[in-house]
Amino acid sequence: MAARVRIKPELITENRMRIEMFDVEDEDLENTIRMKGWAWVLARRAWVYAGEPDFIYRQIREVIIAEDGIEFIPEDLEETVRTVEEKARSEEELEEGRELLRRAFEKTGQTEALALLDRD
Secondary structure (H helix, E strand, C coil): CCEEEEEEECCCCCCCEEEEEECCCCHHHHHHHHHCCCEEECCCCEEEEEECHHHHHHHHHHHHHCCCCEEECHHHHHHHHHHHHHHCCCHHHHHHHHHHHHHHHHHHCCHHHHHHHCCC
């Protein structure tokens, strides 16, 4: 079973968002995310990383895109895209977020989510 991930808004600051990862069964992946600063949150029963867009984008690049065995939770794809788009602090950041999600969806094989990025 693949680890499942989603991106949600974080209410602490205007631009902050949170990545949550569930079903992490691979010890190497668990060690990787722990080294990248993710924390286990018992209340969510998930590994969580929260931050401003540039920090989240780094996690998308270095964990979701770089590591195997991760996919986005299908029913949360729209919220993931909407969160990344709404939390961007500039047009450049918005484009970077969209491009990273595009690469991540292609890597996870969830190409149906690409339509969510092209709905302008």
